[in-house]
Structure formats: C-alpha cells, structure tokens
Amino acid sequence: MFIDMHVHPAFFEPINEDAGVEQLRHDVLNIHKNGTAPLEHIFNQMKCASLDRLCLLPEDYSTQVGRAIVTNEEIRKLLDLAPDKFIGFAGADPYDVKAAEKLEYAFTELKLSGLKLHPSRQHFYPNDAILGPLIEICERYNKPIIFHSGLSIEPNTYTKYARPTEFEELAANHPNLRICLAHFGWPWVQETAMLMLKYPNVYADTGLLYFDNAYEFYERVFHQDMPVTWIDRSLRHQVMFGSNNPRFEQIRMADAITKLGFRDSTLELIKGGNALEFLNGR
Amino acid sequence: MVLLKQIKLLTTGYNQFVLITEQVMELVRESNIKNGMVHVITKHTTTGITVNESLECLESDIEEFLARLVPEHFPYAHARMLPDYGSTAGNPTGHLKAHLTGNHCHFVISDGDVLKGDAGRAL
Numbered sequence A: 001m002f003i004d005m006h007v008h009p010a011f012f013e014p015i016n017e018d019a020g021v022e023q024l025r026h027d028v029l030n031i032h033k034n035g036t037a038p039l040e041h042i043f044n045q046m047k048c049a050s051l052d053r054l055c056l057l058p059e060d061y062s063t064q065v066g067r068a069i070v071t072n073e074e075i076r077k078l079l080d081l082a083p084d085k086f087i088g089f090a091g092a093d094p095y096d097v098k099a100a101e102k103l104e105y106a107f108t109e110l111k112l113s114g115l116k117l118h119p120s121r122q123h124f125y126p127n128d129a130i131l132g133p134l135i136e137i138c139e140r141y142n143k144p145i146i147f148h149s150g151l152s153i154e155p156n157t158y159t160k161y162a163r164p165t166e167f168e169e170l171a172a173n174h175p176n177l178r179i180c181l182a183h184f185g186w187p188w189v190q191e192t193a194m195l196m197l198k199y200p201n202v203y204a205d206t207g208l209l210y211f212d213n214a215y216e217f218y219e220r221v222f223h224q225d226m227p228v229t230w231i232d233r234s235l236r237h238q239v240m241f242g243s244n245n246p247r248f249e250q251i252r253m254a255d256a257i258t259k260l261g262f263r264d265s266t267l268e269l270i271k272g273g274n275a276l277e278f279l280n281g282r
Numbered sequence B: 001m002v003l004l005k006q007i008k009l010l011t012t013g014y015n016q017f018v019l020i021t022e023q024v025m026e027l028v029r030e031s032n033i034k035n036g037m038v039h040v041i042t043k044h045t046t047t048g049i050t051v052n053e054s055l056e057c058l059e060s061d062i063e064e065f066l067a068r069l070v071p072e073h074f075p076y077a078h079a080r081m082l083p084d085y086g087s088t089a090g091n092p093t094g095h096l097k098a099h100l101t102g103n104h105c106h107f108v109i110s111d112g113d114v115l116k117g118d119a120g121r122a123l
Helices: A019-029 A039-049 A072-081 A099-108 A129-140 A164-173 A189-198 A214-225 A228-235 A250-259 A264-280 B021-031 B056-069 B092-101
Strands: A003-007 A053-056 A086-088 A115-117 A145-147 A179-181 A202-205 B036-041 B051-053 B104-110 B113-115 B120-122
Touching: A003 A250, A003 A264, A039 A250, A053 A072, A072 A086, A072 A099, A099 A129, A115 A129, A164 A179, A164 A189, A189 A202, A189 A214, A189 A228, A214 A228, A214 A250, A228 A264, A250 A264, B021 B036, B021 B104, B021 B113, B021 B120, B051 B056, B056 B092
Parallel strands: A003 A053, A053 A086, A115 A145, A145 A179, A179 A202
Antiparallel strands: B036 B104, B051 B120, B104 B113
16 A cells, blocks of 8 residues: 555645646645646546555644635545545644634544644644644544644745644654654754654654655655664654645656665555554554 | 638647647648648647658557667756756657657648648658
C-alpha cells in the first residue's frame, strides 16, 4: 500500500464547475497555469507514481476570504467518486465561531478521517487556546491533525507560526493526539526530527521540494541535513510519504523516496504503514 | 479557408506514444477541404508531434534514443520553484524531448484526403 498523505485537490475537475471559485483558488493558493484535472488524469498520475491512495486536504480560511477554499462537503463529494482511492480530511478555520460544530459534522456525518490546519495562513500559534475546541473534538473522535509546518509559498503566510518548536507544547500536552508536521518543517528539519524523537505522537510528511529536483532535494535533506540513519533507525515509524501535489512533483517524489537508501522495511512504513497508524491509531 | 479543430488526449504513461493519424485523417475528411494543407500542432510544451512508421520496434528505438539524449537524472536547470506557477518545475525531460521532436507536422490534402506514404504515421 503506497499512500500520498499530502494532496490538495483544489483543482480536481469535479469540484471546479464554477470559474469564479477556480480563480479564487488560483489566487489564494498561489498556484497558476495548471488548469483543472479530470479524475481520469489523477488516476493516471497515481498509476505513474505507483500510488494506491491519496489523502485529500482542504483549506478553510473562510473568516479571511469569505468561504473555504475547498469545503468539507467537496472533499466528501470526491471521496464518493472514488472511495477506493481517496482518503479525506476536514478543514476548519479556528476563528470561525462555528468551527467546532462544523468539524464535528465533518467527522460524524461526512465521515472524514482527520483535520488539516495551516497556522501560517490562518495566523495562530499551535499552542493557542483558540484551538482548544477543535483539539477536544479530534481527541474525542480519535482523529489526527495535519499541520502545515515550515515554509509556505502561499501569500499572506507568516512562517513564525509554523516553526516546529512551536508545536512542542501541543505534542506534550496531548500525548494521545497524533499530529503531523507537514513538509517536515522545512527548513527546520532537525527541529522536526528532535520533536519526533521526543514525542512519539509527532509525525512528519515528506512534502518538501523547495529547491532543485525531487531526488536532489530529498538527498540534501535526508542525507546531508540529517543522516539517513536518523529516520531509518530512530524515526522510522513516524515519517509518511506526502507530495504536496499540485505544488510539487508527485511522480518524481514518489520515485525519489525509494532511492534514498532506507531499509526495505523502513520504506514500506514510509510508503503506507505509518499512514495507516497515523489515521487509525497504534 | 481555414478550419480549426482540436483533439484532446489524456496520456496514461510517464512517456508515451499516441498514434493520432486516424483522427487527423477523419478531421480532414469531415472538413470537406479538397486540396490544401493540414497542420497538426500541439499546444503543450512537454508534448511533441512527429511523423514516422508506427512499428513497435521503431517506437522502442525512438523512445530509447530520446532517453539516451535526455536522461532522467541530470543536473537540469529547469528544476526550481517557478514564481509564476507557484509550483516546482520538475519536467525538463518532457520539455527537451518535445524540443527534439518538434511541436508540429504537416500533410498535404489532395482530393479530400491526406497525402502520405504508406508507412507514415503521426505520433
């Protein structure tokens, strides 16, 4: 089982019937000239990358831009179109007074598998009390949270909110809450590794490709910024493959992750085993 | 008289030949143009159009020829975050292979049909 835990479906054709909404997505996400992708194209891309499942992540900045960029209902719609290929997360805007109510609905009625939050874009620190109701719901329903961490290319984002060390209090105070630091917290990958070593409820995904090509950048991060042995020996149960498609190169990243010299058993965990534990609990 | 028709294709492989000869010939027949030229041009800069014989062995040779000239792993400059796209460029090999094949081919239309050699196919 090969799972891409970090896919943004904002430009999937079935949820882009409205040209105005599509343009809003281009503007807010700062992704351009990519058009929209029919699901047949997505499935072909999965086949080229040898991927079995995609975890679809929405964005909800509704108090800032007037609507969720991708709604939880749209995630549900995509899941219904390909239930054997997609896993769906919920979005929530912590500043929305109805955020908790919407999140509970997303878990109980829409049957979504976790929560995606973006501190840099939504402008909150991970230990901010405003997250309390959302965290309580995630713990009650045993649902994990994926946080954007490190650099964001989106406009109106501030990296200070998503530096890995900002997540320590959250990880320490909620040991039963599984959290993922997306993009491995780049450029602070050693801080991310530090948190993962200390807190087994902290995961990271590999959705990072900010310079060079997929293999070159992975080689830089996972061989030079940290030796490959850190993951292969110590963090092997906490790293999940993610591409951050469409911002990054899903097919080439899926290939590059297999060429870094991890043991086969570690690679299997990164490709899917860890994602299943992150989603369902150990 | 100029008539513009579009063919939309979804590829299923990382590198793939798609035979479009029959579709081009059908569009020419439908056009009712008896004598002239048909220009087949791709809009996408990582796709190419060429004319050759569509034999399994030749397609394999062409694919390996392109792969030798444009290896997958090479320090290409087109591997960086592109501000205009907001995404990372990772497809230099597609661009360079398209550069080698060119983005178009032409056929003469004679008596309402495409004039080509028996072996000629548009890929």
